[in-house]
C-alpha cells in the first residue's frame with residue numbers, strides 16, 4: 001500500500017480520491033499507475049476487488065484534456081451493468097478535474113445517448129455492440145482516442161467479443177495507448193493481445209492464489225432436488241447482509257428467484273433476457289438494499305461491485321475455473337471478508353476438485369444444514385429483532401394493548417408467541433425446480449479442441465445452427 005501522493009498525481013485527482021474516501025493506493029494501483037502514466041501499454045492482473053478500475057481510471061483522467069471536446073479515452077466492458085458502474089467510478093475520479101464520462105450500452109434509448117454525446121464527454125465507457133452502432137451512425141468518432149482499455153480483457157478477447165473488439169480498436173489511432181485488465185489472464189490472452197498492443201508491460205500483482213484470501217470457500221454436496229431447501233436453510237443460518245446466488249441458466253434464475261420470493265425472501269433475478277428497464281430496476285434495488293438476494297446468471301459474475309455482499313452461493317457449480325474465481329469475487333472486496341458456498345451434486349465432485357487444484361485453494365466441505373438448525377437460527381434472529389424493537393422509544397402507542405395481553409398471560413408465554421409469529425415460516429413450502437444436467441468434467445483432449453471456454457453454454461443460449469454462441473447474443477451489448 002502506497003500513498004497516492006507518491007504517485008505524481010495532479011491536485012484535482014488527489015482531491016477526487018480523498019473525496020472518494022481512499023486513504024492509500026492498492027498494490028495494483030501503485031504498480032500500474034506509474035507505468036500507465038509513462039505512456040506504455042499495460043496488461044494489469046490483480047485479484048478481484050482490488051481496485052483495478054481506479055488503476056486504469058487515474059491514468060485516463062490524468063491523460064485526457066478537459067478543454068479538448070473530442071472523445072479521448074474509451075473503456076470496453078462485457079456487460080451493461082459493469083459499463084454503468086465503471087462510468088460512475090471514472091466520473092468520480094475525474095470529478096474535480098471536470099472530466100465528463102458517459103456510459104454507452106445496449107438496451108438504453110439510443111436517442112438519449114446521442115443527446116448526451118452532444119455534451120462532449122472526454123471519456124466513454126461502452127459495451128461493444130452499442131458502441132459499434134454509434135460508430136456506424138457516426139455519432140461516436142474514435143479518431144482522437146489516446147487511451148483504450150479492455151476491462152475484463154480475457155472475457156472481451158474471448159469468442160463472441162473478439163471480432164467487435166478488433167473493429168473498435170481498428171477505428172482508434174494506432175499510436176494510442178492500450179491497457180488490458182482482469183483478475184484472470186490466461187497465457188493465450190497475452191499472445192492474442194500482442195495483435196492490439198505495442199510492447200506492453202505486464203503488471204501482475206504477485207499473489208500466491210488467484211482467489212482472495214478474505215473469502216471463505218465452502219462446498220456442500222447436495223443432490224439436485226434438495227438444493228432449494230439447502231439454500232433457504234443456509235440463508236436463514238448465515239443471515240447475509242446481501243447475497244448473490246448464481247444459477248446456470250436463465251430459466252434456472254427465473255425459477256429460483258420466484259421460489260425464493262414464495263418462501264418469503266426479498267429476491268429478484270438478473271439475466272440477459274430481461275428488458276434493460278427490468279435489469280436497471282433489479283440492480284438499483286439490490287444496490288440500495290431493497291433486495292436481500294440477487295439471483296443471476298454469469299452476467300453478474302464479472303466486475304460488479306456492490307458493497308454489503310457478504311455471501312455468494314453457487315447454486316449450480318460454475319462451468320469453468322475463471323467463472324468460479326469471478327463469481328466468488330463478488331464478495332470479499334476491498335479487504336472485506338465474505339463467504340462463498342458452492343453446491344455440488346454427487347456426480348460433479350470431480351469438477352469441484354479440479355477447481356480446487358487449479359485455484360490452488362482448498363474448498364471446505366461442510367455438512368448440510370438441518371431444518372432444526374435453520375429454525376433455531378431464524379428464532380434467534382427474530383429474538384434480536386424483538387430486542388432491537390424494545391430499544392425503540394416509540395412504543396407508547398402499543399402499551400395499553402400490551403397490558404391487556406399481560407392480564408391474561410404470563411410474559412414468558414407472550415414473548416414466546418411473539419417469536420413464533422415473527423418466524424412464521426414459509427420456508428418449507430414445497431417447490432419443484434426444473435433439474436439442471438450435472439456438469440461433467442472434460443478430458444484434457446476435449447479441452448484442447450477449444451472446448452473449455454468455447455462450448456460451454458452460459459445462460460443456456462443455443463445457437464439455431466446448433467453451436468453455442470456467446471457474446472452479443474448473450475449480453476445484447
Ligand SMILES: Nc1ncnc2c1ncn2[C@@H]1O[C@H](COP(=O)(O)OP(=O)(O)OP(=O)(O)O)[C@@H](O)[C@H]1O
Nearest residue numbers: 022024025026048049050051052053183303305334
Ligand atoms: N485505494 C483504494 N482504497 C479503498 N478502496 C478502494 C481503493 N481503490 C478502489 N477501492 C474500492 O474497492 C472496490 C473494488 O474495486 P474494483 O471494482 O475496481 O475492483 P476490481 O479489481 O476491478 O475487481 P474485479 O476483478 O471484480 O472487477 C470498489 O468499491 C472501489 O471503490
Ligand SMILES: [Mg+2]
Nearest residue numbers: 052053151303
Ligand atoms: Mg473490475
